[in-house]
Amino acid sequence: METNSREELIKRLKDTQMEVERLLFVIKQNSTVGRDYFVEAGDRLADQLFDIRTKKDIKINSLRSKATSLINKKDKFFKDYAGFCADPIGFNKRREAEAAKVEKRGGARKGAGRKSLGIKKSVTITLPQERWDTIDDLIKNGIFKSYPDYFRHLDSKD
Template identity: 85%
Template sequence: MEANSREELIKQLKDTQMEVEKLLFSIKQNSTQGRDYFVMAGDQLADQLFNLRTNKDVKINSLRSKATDLLKRKDKFFKDYDVFRNDPTGFNKRHEAESAKVEKRGGARKGAGRKSLGIKKPVTITLPQERWDAIDALIKNGKFKSYPDYFRHLDSKD
């Protein structure tokens, strides 16, 4: 980025915000497919530019970094819109495919998921049928959530 001073950065952000808002106005006038995507993305970008421009306590290095990131996002936004204007159907298909990829992310990660209550050991317990019926009744009535909950309760009495 060429800007060196805070004032130059703020002017560049203001000019960029104006460009984004002009494009947004034109997008809002156009009722073709994909309009909602560009309206949402453009509104978000304009808000972020305004927030950064009006934030007085951001240090100059941080301002440069955030401004550079937002200006790159603005360039991508304008390029995407040019692609959309030339081929709305193709753009929408590619955008939907990219969105579907994001939803499939995730999977096993260290520290993720429900924390264990302890060490798991499989156990077989033999009880008379009437005792099992009584335990089932306690679970059905909501006193216990499950067999493990019932046996944990018995263990906690010690």
């Protein structure tokens, strides 16, 4: 009877060891994912700050709004990092859940979007300036929506 219980104990010990190793792997994987997230976010913040510093022709209001946006992103970065440090596994699960919500909207779907009017080919047309002025007036007055609309109309006359 003792051998049987000894074998059971050894089996339970192996099972427990496997479970601990699996949990350690999950923790290591989650911390790597979290670290990568913060490295990427830090790089994006640094790039945006560099962009603001290098653009000398930015208007003051634009610079203020960009600086405010950057400060808000920095605050979110530190808040996220504190949340990650407190609970790395929970943080990654929340991020995955948020990403899953976003991924469900938009994107390419069969049958979605504006239907094509035909085959697209790029064409360059040379016309006298007065003819272009006439076409521009027709578009400006709302008779045609655009150059393609005008030329489709000409094609439909045939």
